[in-house]
Amino acid sequence: xxxxxxxxxxxxxxxxxxxxLVAGLLLTLAYFGISNVQAVARMNCCFPPGLEAxxxxxxxxxxxxxxxxxxxxxxxxxxxxxxRIKFVGAEVASDGPDVISVxxxxxxxxxxxxxxxxxxxYATLTALDPQAPxxxxxxxxxxxxxxxxxxxxxxxxxxxxxxxxxxxx
Numbered sequence: 001x002x003x004x005x006x007x008x009x010x011x012x013x014x015x016x017x018x019x020x021l022v023a024g025l026l027l028t029l030a031y032f033g034i035s036n037v038q039a040v041a042r043m044n045c046c047f048p049p050g051l052e053a054x055x056x057x058x059x060x061x062x063x064x065x066x067x068x069x070x071x072x073x074x075x076x077x078x079x080x081x082x083x084r085i086k087f088v089g090a091e092v093a094s095d096g097p098d099v100i101s102v103x104x105x106x107x108x109x110x111x112x113x114x115x116x117x118x119x120x121x122y123a124t125l126t127a128l129d130p131q132a133p134x135x136x137x138x139x140x141x142x143x144x145x146x147x148x149x150x151x152x153x154x155x156x157x158x159x160x161x162x163x164x165x166x167x168x169x
Contacts, residue, residue, distance in 0.1 A: 046116035047140075047164055048097035050085045051124045053077035054112055056138045066102055066110040090151035094121070103151030108136075111154035116142075121149035125159035140164055 055076050071087035078084070083098065090103040094115045103111040108128040116122050121143040128136035141159040143149070 046118040046120060047122050047142075048100075048114040048116055050077050050081050050083070050098055050100055051112055051114050051122060052164075053079075053081035054100075054124065056124075056126050056136075066104040066112075068102055071100075071102060088151075092150065094149040101149065101151035103154055105155070109156065111151055111159060113143075113149050113151050113154050115149045119145050121147050121153075123154040123159045125154055125156065127156065137162065 053076075068087040068089050071085075075084055086099045088094070088099060088101050090101060092101055094101045094113055097114050097117060100112050100114045103113075105111060108130050109126065111123055111125040113121055113123040123141040123143065125139040125141075126136060127139065128134075139156075139159045140161045140163070141154070143153070143158075147153070
């Protein structure tokens with residue numbers, strides 16, 4: 001009789017150990033899952049929505065349509081962002097998410113920057129393919145905290161991320 005009782009005790013202990021291991025594994029997975037979600041949320045928290053709503057690669061090759069005068073007149077972000085934005089020239093600094101400094105680099109390339117609520121300067125750059133202007137690439141960047149947030153600082157050399165979540169954190 002005691003042999004059966006010892007066997008049951010051993011089985012009970014083994015199942016208890018398995019339960020503890022499974023619970024530990026689940027807690028570890030939950031921790032890393034939540035940490036990753038929080039990291040992505042931190043990366044995306046402060047990118048100015050007005051920048052994201054600007055015309056990207058669907059725009060036509062003509063840097064004149066991306067001057068502050070034309071953008072203030074047309075307000076192209078209204079369809080997605082539903083809020084007016086003040087557009088300023090490449091040498092004028094953005095002082096908040098709703099003030100965008102634009103830099104029409106050339107006929108096929110233009111950049112825009114805005115100061116995020118976290119104090120970083122965020123940029124987007126549209127580079128159309130000169131051979132097929134309907135094609136191109138949208139790039140993103142986040143500059144150092146408290147850096148000068150002028151459109152003139154955004155160029156093909158320093159606005160190179162292909163996704164918002166890539167390296168902005």
